[in-house]
Amino acid sequence: MSTATAQKKGFGATLWDYLTTVDHKKIAILYLVAGGIFFLAGGLEAMLIRIQLAVPDNDFVSAGLYNQLITMHGTTMIFLAAMPLIFALMNIAVPLQIGARDVAFPFLNSLGFWLFFFGGVLLNVSWFTGGAPDAGWTAYAPLSTTSPGHGVDYYVMGLQISGAGTLIGGINFLVTIVNMRAPGMTYMRMPLFTWTAFVTSVLILFAFPALTVGLFLMMFDRMFGANFFDPQMGGNHVIWEHLFWIFGHPEVYILVLPIFGLFSDIISTFSKKRLFGYSAMVFAVVLIGFLGFMVWAHHMFTTGLGPVANSIFAIATMAIAVPTGIKIFNWIFTMWGGSIRMTTPMLWTVAFIPSFTLGGFGGVMLAAAAADYQYHDTYFVVAHFHYVIVGGVVFGVFAGLHYWWPKFFGTMLSEKLGKLAFWPFFVGFHLTFFIQHFLGLMGMPRRYWKFLPNQDLDLGNLVSTIGAFLMAIGAVIFLINVIVTSVKGEKVSGDPWDGRTLEWSIPSPPPFYNFTQTPLVRGLDPLWIEKRQGNGKMTPAEPLGDIHMPNNSFIPFVMSLGLFIAGFGFIYQVDDKNWLIVGIAGMLITLGSMFVRSVKDDLGYHIHKEDLEKGAGSE
Amino acid sequence: MAKNTNSTSYEFYKQKNKEEMKYQLITFALMIIFTLVAFGMVIAEYNPMFTIPVIILLACVQVGFQLYYFMHMSHKGHGLPALFLYSGIFVALLTVLAMVTIVWW
Incomplete structure (x- = not known):
């Protein structure tokens, strides 16, 4: 095993390895690559939007295409870029941070990825088959139920499939964190990133079913003649808004919470200090997660819910500022008096704190229901959520990639290029979105294809577009950094940052079984404790023994491919019932592979003790 | 013995x-x-x-x-499933109740 895997493999073998892998580290790379590609696609859409809005009365894209661009930009960035990048970070770090050899269900981990991937591809196929979805990423009924063509059908099927993948991933991390912590790793000794991954998984478990239900109703309305959202037939279109936001609001916390945890780890590492107020941080995360479920109607203040509902949801929304404030202050107090190293991950983190806080202020302003009548559906909203999502999630993903790059690939991204990428992105981000607050307050509506000249909107929009180009430059420099780093291929040690948590106690990249012997955890920041009070290495909690590993499997790919094919069948059976054959064939592929998986025993294999002593798997 | x-x-x-x-x-x-x-x-x-x-x-x-x-x-060791069950029921109940009252009341 060892010598065979250590040798350089051909392209075909590597491809097959990644198609069938159940190793959480390789799945993390898959998530990273797929999420990165979708991020570039979403970014390209954003650039086209900004070019269209660079000057007044522009005709760069047509109105219909503009609607498709804004819809796909939002949908892609949230579901196909931010989500998988978060999952990439969770996959690479969570099992290592808790001292586990893999996630609880490696097979499901792979299935979750392939479902997400095929869902995303299905959604993007719509560009080439007569038009992408064009009803906004929120797909409000009746606009979405009456939108002509098949765009919104692709939205429904694509999100349904990728949503199933996300749900599977979330459940997997829950079970992993509950059951697979190393001896001594109690809940209150878990690194903050693991804690936030845990709370995020709970949110996924509770929130995604609402999306699933909403999408099913939408699917039946559009494809099978149901009338759930048609008031003329006794339906109610406001229900879609509720279902979407019951999912949609927790979704933004699903995205940002792991990033909070990641920043906590980074700040603690690069300040050489224990995280200030650890238990308060955990409490704040859980509280944000809980409150995140009770605020969805603040997206619907102008729907006409009535003053009582508006007031309740306004107050609940403002309450979230309290635990978030706890976190902001604890980050600052962690840095206070620490010996701070301004590495690239730390740079993104330090930039995150004021950027995200600005977004939070905008959020509290929007939460005031009476004032929201003024802000609603203007660029003020656009500015607010880009501040929290870019200033939070995107900054976080950049920080996390720089921080954990050694665990992904065994190399270090160049610090110099990393900082070079940071500055244009950071400046561009504030240029793009800060001014949009004022554009919104001046009355520029969201989602409009063009604006007219001489309404005081010209300069602000031009500035915004220039900022977008700066962000694109930053992203390109990051890509150059990735390429340069992988061409150079300089391997680094297991602990290049002088880390505090378990992932830094093993080599970079980790061997496929992660820990030769499960480590014994003696407290919070376990590696740091051993560095200070022990010999700098983790004490093993078990004797060297055989390691049980799962077999690779191609079944998750086939299962997801079946749903992908079935998706086309369901979309086009509206035009011609013969397409149902395709739908049924796809479902048969999926159900057949599920059947094979159920009846075929797959017990995995063992790495023997003797091979471990010879250094199996370590390259 | x-x-x-x-x-x-x-x-x-x-x-x-x-x-x-x-x-x-x-x-x-x-x-x-x-x-x-x-x-x-x-x-x-x-x-x-x-x-x-x-x-x-x-x-x-x-x-x-x-x-x-x-x-x-x-039995012992079922604390966490119980916690998840009850918090899930709680969240679902609150959500459904709020949604139903807002929409139809």
Whole structure:
């Protein structure tokens, strides 16, 4: 095993390895690559939007295409870029941070990825088959139920499939964190990133079913003649808004919470200090997660819910500022008096704190229901959520990639290029979105294809577009950094940052079984404790023994491919019932592979003790 | 000595299993009775405003029986599943209640 895997493999073998892998580290790379590609696609859409809005009365894209661009930009960035990048970070770090050899269900981990991937591809196929979805990423009924063509059908099927993948991933991390912590790793000794991954998984478990239900109703309305959202037939279109936001609001916390945890780890590492107020941080995360479920109607203040509902949801929304404030202050107090190293991950983190806080202020302003009548559906909203999502999630993903790059690939991204990428992105981000607050307050509506000249909107929009180009430059420099780093291929040690948590106690990249012997955890920041009070290495909690590993499997790919094919069948059976054959064939592929998986025993294999002593798997 | 301990623990577990079996049989009987009562009320054509809440109540009790006596949630080490169940029920209830009152009230 060892010598065979250590040798350089051909392209075909590597491809097959990644198609069938159940190793959480390789799945993390898959998530990273797929999420990165979708991020570039979403970014390209954003650039086209900004070019269209660079000057007044522009005709760069047509109105219909503009609607498709804004819809796909939002949908892609949230579901196909931010989500998988978060999952990439969770996959690479969570099992290592808790001292586990893999996630609880490696097979499901792979299935979750392939479902997400095929869902995303299905959604993007719509560009080439007569038009992408064009009803906004929120797909409000009746606009979405009456939108002509098949765009919104692709939205429904694509999100349904990728949503199933996300749900599977979330459940997997829950079970992993509950059951697979190393001896001594109690809940209150878990690194903050693991804690936030845990709370995020709970949110996924509770929130995604609402999306699933909403999408099913939408699917039946559009494809099978149901009338759930048609008031003329006794339906109610406001229900879609509720279902979407019951999912949609927790979704933004699903995205940002792991990033909070990641920043906590980074700040603690690069300040050489224990995280200030650890238990308060955990409490704040859980509280944000809980409150995140009770605020969805603040997206619907102008729907006409009535003053009582508006007031309740306004107050609940403002309450979230309290635990978030706890976190902001604890980050600052962690840095206070620490010996701070301004590495690239730390740079993104330090930039995150004021950027995200600005977004939070905008959020509290929007939460005031009476004032929201003024802000609603203007660029003020656009500015607010880009501040929290870019200033939070995107900054976080950049920080996390720089921080954990050694665990992904065994190399270090160049610090110099990393900082070079940071500055244009950071400046561009504030240029793009800060001014949009004022554009919104001046009355520029969201989602409009063009604006007219001489309404005081010209300069602000031009500035915004220039900022977008700066962000694109930053992203390109990051890509150059990735390429340069992988061409150079300089391997680094297991602990290049002088880390505090378990992932830094093993080599970079980790061997496929992660820990030769499960480590014994003696407290919070376990590696740091051993560095200070022990010999700098983790004490093993078990004797060297055989390691049980799962077999690779191609079944998750086939299962997801079946749903992908079935998706086309369901979309086009509206035009011609013969397409149902395709739908049924796809479902048969999926159900057949599920059947094979159920009846075929797959017990995995063992790495023997003797091979471990010879250094199996370590390259 | 070792043999003695074994037989004591054997006795203990035997006793315990017997007790558990008893509880399971009782709950099983109760659940059948509940079902009969529910059917009976519908057949007897009581006022639906009375029948429906009672049936829902009986259903809730049956879920509890199911979880605690047949799925062993009362045993040790089920704290976390219980926490997830109850927080899930709580969140779902609050969400559905809020949504239904906003939309239809």
